[in-house]
Amino acid sequence: MQKLFEYNWKVREEWFEWCKQIPQEELLLQRSGGLGNILHTLLHIVDVEYSWINAIQGKPDFELDFAEFNTVQSVKTISDLLQKEIRTFLQAWLEEMDEEKVKVSWSDKFYAKGEILRHVIAHEIHHVGQLSVWSRELCLKPVSANLIGRELYSVS
Amino acid sequence: MQKLFEYNWKVREEWFEWCKQIPQEELLLQRSGGLGNILHTLLHIVDVEYSWINAIQGKPDFELDFAEFNTVQSVKTISDLLQKEIRTFLQAWLEEMDEEKVKVSWSDKFYAKGEILRHVIAHEIHHVGQLSVWSRELCLKPVSANLIGRELYSVS
Numbered sequence: 001m002q003k004l005f006e007y008n009w010k011v012r013e014e015w016f017e018w019c020k021q022i023p024q025e026e027l028l029l030q031r032s033g034g035l036g037n038i039l040h041t042l043l044h045i046v047d048v049e050y051s052w053i054n055a056i057q058g059k060p061d062f063e064l065d066f067a068e069f070n071t072v073q074s075v076k077t078i079s080d081l082l083q084k085e086i087r088t089f090l091q092a093w094l095e096e097m098d099e100e101k102v103k104v105s106w107s108d109k110f111y112a113k114g115e116i117l118r119h120v121i122a123h124e125i126h127h128v129g130q131l132s133v134w135s136r137e138l139c140l141k142p143v144s145a146n147l148i149g150r151e152l153y154s155v156s
Numbered sequence: 157m158q159k160l161f162e163y164n165w166k167v168r169e170e171w172f173e174w175c176k177q178i179p180q181e182e183l184l185l186q187r188s189g190g191l192g193n194i195l196h197t198l199l200h201i202v203d204v205e206y207s208w209i210n211a212i213q214g215k216p217d218f219e220l221d222f223a224e225f226n227t228v229q230s231v232k233t234i235s236d237l238l239q240k241e242i243r244t245f246l247q248a249w250l251e252e253m254d255e256e257k258v259k260v261s262w263s264d265k266f267y268a269k270g271e272i273l274r275h276v277i278a279h280e281i282h283h284v285g286q287l288s289v290w291s292r293e294l295c296l297k298p299v300s301a302n303l304i305g306r307e308l309y310s311v312s
Contacts (some may be wrong), residue, residue, distance in 0.1 A: 147275040
């Protein structure tokens, strides 16, 4: 599971690099799908990941004010910051936690911790697929989505 | 790992259902990104999944002739057929196989079996993200990508 987080973070980092070639107004231009623009789709990925990982740990919910994040650097900064905390959490992850149930503040239901991790993983990959179409529509090569052969950070 | 395959297959099934509301020419219409159209992006997902799972098992490579698959039903039929075989393979998957290396016919490199599985999982989710943008561009609601709370098949 950790390896899929590592993959997502590596791809995310490359998307931040990709963004640097695009003017800010293009990054915030309204598009079909995702969160409606490139930059806030990236911020949404960060926000959702952190909210769920907080919820697993019984920590209070966390909401980002999207209006405050209008540059690549601001999104990358919050992403890097929250990633450090998530990495610490994942390092302590044990297989037997997979089926443990937690209640999250934005739902009445209980969810298995492992299901939450899988949700967060799939959520990012899905939105990155959307970025790749927008990239092609801008006639730009998207970041590679290949997991195979990609060098990853070591989580542990 | 199996649960992410289950998730992908459930989402794929829903995309086949989604396709039924679209005229065939729209499913094959040239678009930016992915395999260039909706139907062949779905077929590509099926093709890549099966090729890698075959490779893990040391079976010969398998190539689909995309020109033969121009209807939703034809893509769904091959998807269902190959999925049965893959399900059997996944039922026999053991954690200790994760680091075992295999050589695949289309590369000189050796890859860890677990890395291949993660690649296949991420590959499908990524392409489905692309389908979701094309769906919005057609002013249609895409299939939900939510993993959380989704009822899945039982693989084991």
